[in-house]
Amino acid sequence: MFKTSSLRNLGNAGAAALAISLAFQPVSAAPESKDPIKLTLHDWTGQLITTRIMGEVLKQAGYNIEYVQADYIAQFAGLKTGDLHVAMEMWETTGRDAMDEATATGKVENLGETGMQAIEEWWYPEYMKEKCPGLPNWEALKDEKCAEAFSTAETAPKGRYLGGPVTWGGYDDERAEALGLPFEVVHAGTDAALFAELESAYQRKAPIMLWVYAPHWAPVKYKGEWVEFPKYSKECYEKAEWGTNPDAKHDCGKPRGPIWKVAWAGLKDKWPGAHKAITNFKIANDEMGAMVADVDLNKKKLEDVVAAWMEKNKDRWSQWIK
Amino acid sequence: MSSQSVSVSTSDAGIAHSQRNWGWWAVWVVALSAFFLLWQYGKPDAKWAFKFPREFQIPLRRWIGDFMTWLVDEASFGLFSFTELTRFIAAVIEFPYKIVLSLLSTGFLQGQGSDAIQILPPVSWIAVIAIFTMLGYYAGGRRLALLIAACFGFIALFGQWDNAMITLASILIAVPLGIAGGLLLGIAGYRWRPVEMVLKPILDLMQTVPVFAYLVPILFLFGFGPTAAVVATIIYALPPMTRVAMLALRGVPGEVHDLGSMVGCTGRQMTWRVLVPSAMKGLMVGVNQVIMLALNMVIIASMIGAGGLGYEVLTALRRLDIGAGLEAGFAIVALAIALDRLSQALAERAQAHQHAAGVDASLIQRHPYTAAALAMIVCLAVAGLIVPALQTYPESWQVSTGTFWSEVVRWINVNFFDQLEAVKNALLLNVLIPFKRFLLGLPWFGVVGLLTLAGFSLGGWRLGALVGVLAFLIAATGQWDKAMVTVYLCGISVIVACLFGFPIAIATAERPKVWRWVQAIIDTLQTLPSFVYLMPAVMLFRVGDFTAMIAVVAYAIAPAIRYTAHGLRQVDPQLIEAGTAQGCTQWQLLTKIKLKLALPEIMLGINQTIMLALSMLVITALVGTRDLGQEVYIALTKADTGRGIVAGLSVAFIAIIADRLISASADRLRKRLRLTR
Numbered sequence: 001m002f003k004t005s006s007l008r009n010l011g012n013a014g015a016a017a018l019a020i021s022l023a024f025q026p027v028s029a030a031p032e033s034k035d036p037i038k039l040t041l042h043d044w045t046g047q048l049i050t051t052r053i054m055g056e057v058l059k060q061a062g063y064n065i066e067y068v069q070a071d072y073i074a075q076f077a078g079l080k081t082g083d084l085h086v087a088m089e090m091w092e093t094t095g096r097d098a099m100d101e102a103t104a105t106g107k108v109e110n111l112g113e114t115g116m117q118a119i120e121e122w123w124y125p126e127y128m129k130e131k132c133p134g135l136p137n138w139e140a141l142k143d144e145k146c147a148e149a150f151s152t153a154e155t156a157p158k159g160r161y162l163g164g165p166v167t168w169g170g171y172d173d174e175r176a177e178a179l180g181l182p183f184e185v186v187h188a189g190t191d192a193a194l195f196a197e198l199e200s201a202y203q204r205k206a207p208i209m210l211w212v213y214a215p216h217w218a219p220v221k222y223k224g225e226w227v228e229f230p231k232y233s234k235e236c237y238e239k240a241e242w243g244t245n246p247d248a249k250h251d252c253g254k255p256r257g258p259i260w261k262v263a264w265a266g267l268k269d270k271w272p273g274a275h276k277a278i279t280n281f282k283i284a285n286d287e288m289g290a291m292v293a294d295v296d297l298n299k300k301k302l303e304d305v306v307a308a309w310m311e312k313n314k315d316r317w318s319q320w321i322k
Numbered sequence: 323m324s325s326q327s328v329s330v331s332t333s334d335a336g337i338a339h340s341q342r343n344w345g346w347w348a349v350w351v352v353a354l355s356a357f358f359l360l361w362q363y364g365k366p367d368a369k370w371a372f373k374f375p376r377e378f379q380i381p382l383r384r385w386i387g388d389f390m391t392w393l394v395d396e397a398s399f400g401l402f403s404f405t406e407l408t409r410f411i412a413a414v415i416e417f418p419y420k421i422v423l424s425l426l427s428t429g430f431l432q433g434q435g436s437d438a439i440q441i442l443p444p445v446s447w448i449a450v451i452a453i454f455t456m457l458g459y460y461a462g463g464r465r466l467a468l469l470i471a472a473c474f475g476f477i478a479l480f481g482q483w484d485n486a487m488i489t490l491a492s493i494l495i496a497v498p499l500g501i502a503g504g505l506l507l508g509i510a511g512y513r514w515r516p517v518e519m520v521l522k523p524i525l526d527l528m529q530t531v532p533v534f535a536y537l538v539p540i541l542f543l544f545g546f547g548p549t550a551a552v553v554a555t556i557i558y559a560l561p562p563m564t565r566v567a568m569l570a571l572r573g574v575p576g577e578v579h580d581l582g583s584m585v586g587c588t589g590r591q592m593t594w595r596v597l598v599p600s601a602m603k604g605l606m607v608g609v610n611q612v613i614m615l616a617l618n619m620v621i622i623a624s625m626i627g628a629g630g631l632g633y634e635v636l637t638a639l640r641r642l643d644i645g646a647g648l649e650a651g652f653a654i655v656a657l658a659i660a661l662d663r664l665s666q667a668l669a670e671r672a673q674a675h676q677h678a679a680g681v682d683a684s685l686i687q688r689h690p691y692t693a694a695a696l697a698m699i700v701c702l703a704v705a706g707l708i709v710p711a712l713q714t715y716p717e718s719w720q721v722s723t724g725t726f727w728s729e730v731v732r733w734i735n736v737n738f739f740d741q742l743e744a745v746k747n748a749l750l751l752n753v754l755i756p757f758k759r760f761l762l763g764l765p766w767f768g769v770v771g772l773l774t775l776a777g778f779s780l781g782g783w784r785l786g787a788l789v790g791v792l793a794f795l796i797a798a799t800g801q802w803d804k805a806m807v808t809v810y811l812c813g814i815s816v817i818v819a820c821l822f823g824f825p826i827a828i829a830t831a832e833r834p835k836v837w838r839w840v841q842a843i844i845d846t847l848q849t850l851p852s853f854v855y856l857m858p859a860v861m862l863f864r865v866g867d868f869t870a871m872i873a874v875v876a877y878a879i880a881p882a883i884r885y886t887a888h889g890l891r892q893v894d895p896q897l898i899e900a901g902t903a904q905g906c907t908q909w910q911l912l913t914k915i916k917l918k919l920a921l922p923e924i925m926l927g928i929n930q931t932i933m934l935a936l937s938m939l940v941i942t943a944l945v946g947t948r949d950l951g952q953e954v955y956i957a958l959t960k961a962d963t964g965r966g967i968v969a970g971l972s973v974a975f976i977a978i979i980a981d982r983l984i985s986a987s988a989d990r991l992r993k994r995l996r997l998t999r
Contacts (some may be wrong), residue, residue, distance in 0.1 A: 034434075034437060035434065036434045043633070043636045043637045043640050044637075044640050045640075064437045066434065068547060069624065069627050069628075069629045069633050070625075070626065071625040071626060072959075073958060073960075073961060074537060074538065074626055075546070076961055077541030077542050077961070078546025078547075078627075080542075081542065081546070083546035097960055098960060101960075153743070153747040154747070154750065154751075162865065165946070166956060167955070167956050167959040186865065186866065186946065187865075187946045188945070188946050189865060189945045189947070189955075190944040190945070192639045192640050192642070192857055192860075193856075193857065193860045193944060193945050194865075195642055196857045196858075196860040196861045197864055197865060199642055199861060200735050200739075200861035200862070203732050203735050203736055204735060204736055296641050
């Protein structure tokens with residue numbers, strides 16, 4: 001009886017789903033259980049798209065789907081107890097701790113990579129290249145004049161780097177220290193605050209250096225580049241001897257990690273077919289970036305974007321549910 | 323109130339008073355000097371007084387974490403486990419919720435999830451507006467009806483209807499449960515002293531421990547989804563009802579009580595037929611608070627699956643769509659205003675017409691409104707099958723501010739950023755940062771000592787002990803530094819809120835026309851989710867303490883204005899006349915008479931300002947502060963129950979310390995001014 005999600009969309013989703021189901025006949029045999037599989041929706045567009053695609057695919061296989069809004073981390077409470085069943089995006093970079101804690105209990109299962117790779121790094125708008133011509137090479141930032149171009153009254157003469165929320169980790173304080181960058185690291189509290197600052201600076205063509213990640217609409221909307229640090233390796237984070245600074249760890253860039261899919265451990269027994277389909281789900285960064293930009297920047301309807309993808313990639317997703 | 327008087331104390335009492343005062347002066351001088359010496363010179367010899375030694379820290383965090391695991395996994399009453407009990411409660415709450423949700427939003431469905439088929443559509447949007455408008459007319463006449471129609475019309479016009487109905491459904495469940503539960507607890511506390519003794523600290527904790535701190539255990543116990551959100555909302559919104567109920571029942575005049583006993587009321591009759599109706603006016607204040615606080619929770623509730631307007635605000639701001647965020651935010655305000663005014667009017671009406679209604683009239687004649695509402699629902703449902711616009715508000719009729727608000731922020735940003743930045747930097751470098759350094763440099767041992775002394779001198783050994791133990795616990799659980807940052811941020815914000823709030827209150831309190839506007843603005847500030855103005859603030863002031871301060875001030879300024887104005891208005895006019903007769907200037911009237919007599923109310927206002935400031939902590943963590951709010955937030959993202967609750971308790975302890983000390987000094991002031999109230 002309970003239908004969640006922004007319901008204005010649901011009517012359209014229904015229409016879109018109907019259009020899809022008229023276009024393609026259900027590919028797979030009857031599902032194991034008609035109980036609804038609950039997929040969680042978070043508050044960023046990429047995740048909504050991933051989840052809706054998975055949901056539509058499962059519907060094609062005859063499964064009963066329910067979307068439930070949930071917080072990115074708080075959802076683990078529901079995944080452990082079986083109140084929720086599938087979470088489609090768990091980022092290596094931000095959700096690892098919570099995921100490990102949950103999988104360790106045996107009540108939550110990691111269903112493998114989504115195929116998308118999270119990119120996270122120091123990022124600057126293109127117009128900053130004039131003031132700091134050596135970019136994107138990280139060594140340009142060691143130049144004091146260059147760092148000062150990124151400074152504010154509070155941090156001057158050091159540059160200001162706006163890091164992600166402390167909960168994201170990322171070792172930026174350590175990185176600045178280890179690489180000898182004259183930068184002060186300031187942490188934003190949420191990702192909304194992070195991009196609010198970017199928007200503000202971009203409007204004024206003001207200096208800014210901050211943590212940007214992909215897939216996200218920001219690198220599509222704003223012109224800019226990621227700083228090229230020495231490439232990440234495991235040794236760099238674990239051994240001080242590694243890299244340019246022999247006395248410190250973290251003298252390299254951030255790891256690029258997969259985005260995982262996680263599910264309630266009982267999924268496998270209750271809906272084996274769905275379990276297989278979700279495990280098979282794969283999508284690429286570029287595809288996702290384009291879809292996110294379509295929704296957030298070109299103001300297309302999320303349902304239409306998902307329906308368009310479904311139509312174009314029928315061969316792919318019908319393999320998942322075979 | 324008429325017994326207010328400023329009498330000159332007799333000379334004997336005056337002397338005794340001043341002698342006692344001298345004693346206290348001496349104690350304070352000694353204590354402060356000792357504190358100063360410790361602070362300035364103690365660091366090399368007494369490191370432990372500055373940083374609580376790690377090996378003596380109380381591992382409360384681990385204990386709580388273990389306890390929670392036990393509670394969720396093992397606790398049992400023999401026949402059923404604790405989790406089964408909470409799941410049962412969740413099911414009991416879920417049942418009416420689903421019915422209301424079906425009525426307002428989803429329609430009655432058969433089957434589950436995407437297989438569901440709608441059997442009956444939800445109540446048409448026109449019918450919902452009409453029913454609430456009729457309720458308004460019934461309760462408060464044409465003006466209220468118009469106001470309510472305007473509120474709901476606004477929601478429909480801006481395309482927030484579906485989300486608003488989801489929010490309304492959870493509010494319609496949480497608020498009555500909160501009111502009923504709060505009232506029952508209040509009656510119990512009123513009847514039995516021991517219950518009250520137990521209840522009071524629990525209520526304090528319910529109101530001051532940030533919701534994020536207990537969100538994870540609630541999700542485990544009550545399951546994921548709207549029910550858990552309703553439970554969290556009730557926990558947060560219920561305490562004022564209980565408090566107000568106890569106060570209002572105590573305030574029922576003795577004669578009424580006597581009358582009840584004389585006519586031979588049983589205990590139950592006494593409570594429900596005599597006491598509760600007589601205390602109705604007071605109880606309605608509680609109802610109002612429950613509604614307001616429940617709507618405050620909308621954003622947090624949406625994070626754990628309640629959906630609705632809160633979710634709309636969150637997603638809008640993640641794509642930096644300021645306009646959409648504002649529209650959803652104001653839809654919450656519109657709901658709050660409509661529900662609040664309606665509940666007030668209904669209560670007034672209930673008091674005025676306790677015995678109406680003819681008995682001979684037919685069913686329809688007796689219930690004209692109910693009959694009309696039912697007829698409308700059915701007619702519109704049928705008509706809606708033919709004309710869909712009658713059933714669902716058509717998308718083409720929706721308006722939106724579009725990019726207007728984003729453009730406004732952009733314009734300010736591009737044209738005035740440098741000026742704003744200059745003001746911000748001046749404040750930050752000269753006031754905020756030095757104050758923060760000062761607080762962080764203080765020795766915890768000395769601070770705990772001074773607080774204990776303050777408690778002792780204001781309210782005797784009990785208060786002293788309470789304050790001392792709570793402050794010590796903050797240090798002993800390793801939260802001292804973060805607690806000091808919390809005190810700094812809240813302290814600065816409260817000072818700023820008072821600096822703006824008091825003059826506004828003084829200037830407008832006695833001008834009813836202006837006051838109405840001020841009231842509308844502060845009501846809006848209190849119900850508009852702070853997330854809505856937090857992101858534009860970040861764009862103009864960057865992340866950090868300054869932005870956090872703005873958000874806290876915007877939220878916490880309301881009680882500073884409200885209580886001050888209230889205090890000023892209830893000063894006995896005779897005293898003012900007397901002052902005028904003696905040739906006081908306006909300034910003298912204000913400072914010598916009005917403000918003095920309003921002081922207890924003003925203190926209460928400051929108290930409430932502090933409480934609201936502390937309750938905003940979790941939100942400020944979202945713009946990168948490093949206080950207890952952040953600790954709670956980190957704990958939530960790491961699903962570390964123990965860590966979250968310990969930090970949450972520290973917030974609560976700060977709140978309780980501030981509350982008790984301020985109340986005690988307000989009491990003393992009242993005594994000194996001989997105000998009997």
